[in-house]
Amino acid sequence: MNASDMTFLNVWQAHTQQRLFRRLLDAFAYPGRLLDAADSGTNARLAILATLLDAEVSLADPHALVTHEDWIRLMAAAAAPGEARFVVADAARAPDFTPALGSLESPEFGTTLLLEVQQLGTGTPLLLTGPGIASQNRLAVQGLHPAWIAQRADWVSAYPLGVDIILCDATHFAGLPRTTQIIREAL
Amino acid sequence: MNNTYELPLDEAGYAFGFMDEYAKKEVRRAILKAICIPGYQTPYASREMPMGRGFGTGGLQLTLSLVGGNDTLKVIDQGSDDSVNAVNLRQFVQMTCPGVDVTEKTEDATLIQSRHRIPEKLLTEAQILVLQVPYPDALVVVEPSEARRKTMHGEADYSRLLVKLYEDIVKFDEITISHRYPTRIHGHYIIDPSPIPRWDVPKLHQSKALILLGAGREKKIYAVPPYTLAEPLAFEDVVFSVEDFRDAAGIRRTCSRCGTADSFLDEFSNEAGEKTYQCSDSAYCDEQLAHQTVHAQTTNTEVAA
Numbered sequence: 001m002n003a004s005d006m007t008f009l010n011v012w013q014a015h016t017q018q019r020l021f022r023r024l025l026d027a028f029a030y031p032g033r034l035l036d037a038a039d040s041g042t043n044a045r046l047a048i049l050a051t052l053l054d055a056e057v058s059l060a061d062p063h064a065l066v067t068h069e070d071w072i073r074l075m076a077a078a079a080a081p082g083e084a085r086f087v088v089a090d091a092a093r094a095p096d097f098t099p100a101l102g103s104l105e106s107p108e109f110g111t112t113l114l115l116e117v118q119q120l121g122t123g124t125p126l127l128l129t130g131p132g133i134a135s136q137n138r139l140a141v142q143g144l145h146p147a148w149i150a151q152r153a154d155w156v157s158a159y160p161l162g163v164d165i166i167l168c169d170a171t172h173f174a175g176l177p178r179t180t181q182i183i184r185e186a187l
Numbered sequence: 188m189n190n191t192y193e194l195p196l197d198e199a200g201y202a203f204g205f206m207d208e209y210a211k212k213e214v215r216r217a218i219l220k221a222i223c224i225p226g227y228q229t230p231y232a233s234r235e236m237p238m239g240r241g242f243g244t245g246g247l248q249l250t251l252s253l254v255g256g257n258d259t260l261k262v263i264d265q266g267s268d269d270s271v272n273a274v275n276l277r278q279f280v281q282m283t284c285p286g287v288d289v290t291e292k293t294e295d296a297t298l299i300q301s302r303h304r305i306p307e308k309l310l311t312e313a314q315i316l317v318l319q320v321p322y323p324d325a326l327v328v329v330e331p332s333e334a335r336r337k338t339m340h341g342e343a344d345y346s347r348l349l350v351k352l353y354e355d356i357v358k359f360d361e362i363t364i365s366h367r368y369p370t371r372i373h374g375h376y377i378i379d380p381s382p383i384p385r386w387d388v389p390k391l392h393q394s395k396a397l398i399l400l401g402a403g404r405e406k407k408i409y410a411v412p413p414y415t416l417a418e419p420l421a422f423e424d425v426v427f428s429v430e431d432f433r434d435a436a437g438i439r440r441t442c443s444r445c446g447t448a449d450s451f452l453d454e455f456s457n458e459a460g461e462k463t464y465q466c467s468d469s470a471y472c473d474e475q476l477a478h479q480t481v482h483a484q485t486t487n488t489e490v491a492a
Contacts, residue, residue: 014208018255021215025253028222029397029412030312052219054212104341105334108220108229131225131373131415160341160375164223177223179373 010041011050012073020051027166027175032128032137034120034172044168045088045116049074052112053086060084063093065116084111091115091167094147099155099163107160110178118143120169127183128176139174141167149184152176204251205283210234214252214408218399221410226376227340228323228407236403243276243302244403246319250276250300253315253399256286261296266304266451266467276300291470303366305387307450307471310396312413318381320402323409325369325379343375348420356425368427369420372411377420380411386429386451391417432464442466445475 010016016039023035040047045065050073053059058079059066065088066074081087081097089095102110123142126149129135144167155178156162162178176182204211210232217231236244254260260280264273268291277289290296293308300317310316326336329347339345348369355363366382370391380391381400391398391411398411411417421427432440432452441448443455443463450471452464466472 014203015256017208018204018211022253022255024215024219025222025315025397028219052212052216054209056209056213057216105337106230107224107227107341108217110220110223112219131412132222134414160224160227164220179223179225 011047016040017051020047023173024048024051024166024175027173028164028177029132030137031130031132031175031177031180032126032139034139034174036172037168038171043170044173045114046070048114048166048168048173049086049088057085058083060087061089062087062097063090065090085109086112086114088114088116091117091144091148094145095151101155101158101161101163104161107162110161111163113163113165115144115148115165115167117141117167117169120167120172120174124184128180129183130177130180132177133180139167146184149182152182201283203284204254205237205279206234206248206251210248211252214248217408218249218252218410221399221408222397222412224376225412225415226372226378226409228378228402228409230406231408233403233406237279238275240404241321243272243300243319245401245405245408246300246302246317246403247276247279247401248403249317249399249401249408250280250298251284253317254280254284254287254298258297259288259290259295261290261293261299261470262301263299263304263306263468263470264302266306266453267469269469272302291473293470303382303384304451304467305383305390307466307468308474309390310394312395314396316394316396316398318383318398318400320379320381320400320407321404322367323379323400323402323405323407325367325377340376343377345369345371345377345420348377349422352420352422356422362421362425362427371416371418371420373415374418376409378409378411384430384451385419385427388417388419388427389429393417440464442472442475445472445479447472447475 027035037044037047053074053076055075057076059076060079060081062081087099099111119142121140123140126139128137164178165176167174217229221229262273262277264270293306298315302319330336352362366384367379368385368388369377370380371377393414395413397413400409419427439448442465444465450466453467455463457463
């Protein structure tokens with residue numbers, strides 16, 4: 001087994017997933033904060049999926065971002081985007097589905113939506129307010145189709161129902177829980 | 188065969204964190220949803236722990252799912268690092284999580300598990316507070332059916348809870364809840380903030396640290412995220428107030444050990460049968476004492492010079 005295989009395996013190990021989980025915790029506790037997944041030995045998308053998924057949950061991958069090998073390792077059941085607990089999607093394309101929003105009694109069944117963008121830290125600034133943000137936070141995003149923001153506003157309009165979004169690029173990620181209010185600033 | 192896999196054999200023969208990785212993942216997913224829906228009691232599959240339910244298994248499962256090799260853990264019970272429950276939980280984590288540091292100093296901890304108190308010292312963004320919860324649902328006193336309580340929570344229908352508080356005022360001229368004070372989070376869900384005294388309830392409001400609450404027996408996890416609105420239930424004309432430590436003459440009681448007048452006090456009886464008061468937060472009390480010793484030494488040196 002060579003060295004590159006070893007680093008790749010990193011993300012499937014418990015201590016790496018513990019570290020990544022603590023950053024996911026920060027991502028949702030402090031929305032808009034940019035967090036690093038570069039030390040996971042793989043891209044942020046797979047690092048996040050590996051940390052959160054197992055055979056107990058379902059995943060939808062409408063844009064075929066996850067390789068066949070990774071599907072096997074993730075063990076998650078495949079489901080339609082409207083029903084899956086987790087959905088991973090290409091943020092450059094406009095959403096063409098409505099994710100599960102949960103119910104009044106069980107809002108935790110609202111989907112966790114992982115959106116892969118071109119780059120975080122540059123591009124269109126999003127102005128964020130809500131729980132976890134002292135006053136205002138600014139998150140710059142490149143390659144997020146504007147329809148996601150408009151659709152999300154609709155999906156989270158009947159709180160406590162809604163979706164919780166993780167934005168990621170190749171190495172970094174940031175969280176947007178359903179409680180965060182987003183104002184899209186003009187460039 | 189996977190050649191890179193090593194059996195998790197530390198001295199105790201347990202995997203890091205005692206729980207298996209699937210159990211941790213399930214708790215972790217529940218924690219994230221609990222943060223995204225502030226105050227909502229997220230159900231999870233509470234696992235068997237090697238201690239009785241009701242001894243902090245909910246808090247322990249949170250701690251074990253969070254903790255990593257570079258964490259420093261503090262465990263307190265009623266404010267004290269040295270009580271039986273705190274010592275047992277701390278030793279259990281030390282045994283099953285090799286490499287995790289433990290501390291009694293609030294400011295040194297990255298992870299604090301607590302029963303019934305929030306430390307006096309303000310927490311920071313680098314810290315997470317885990318509270319052990321015996322009864323997670325504030326509505327249980329007015330509605331026995333969990334299915335109906337879930338609907339009431341979803342609709343933020345808390346009228347019957349307010350009636351309960353009103354009845355208190357009619358009967359006793361004040362709200363008689365001493366601990367587990369119902370608190371509304373982010374303007375929607377009302378939580379039972381665990382049996383913390385009223386003194387600690389304002390610390391939930393706009394806290395810099397993430398606060399996670401775990402009920403092992405009732406299989407619920409909920410959260411008060413940082414910088415979030417936390418309002419204790421009250422009426423316009425009957426406001427919420429914390430414990431009053433003034434004596435009959437109106438003078439604030441002080442700790443008999445360190446002399447501080449700004450902490451939550453426990454009441455004791457001394458040998459003469461008189462009431463005395465002491466800080467409930469033992470680490471805070473120790474720190475006040477240490478400050479005084481340093482101060483006394485400096486003063487003595489100045490006198491000698």
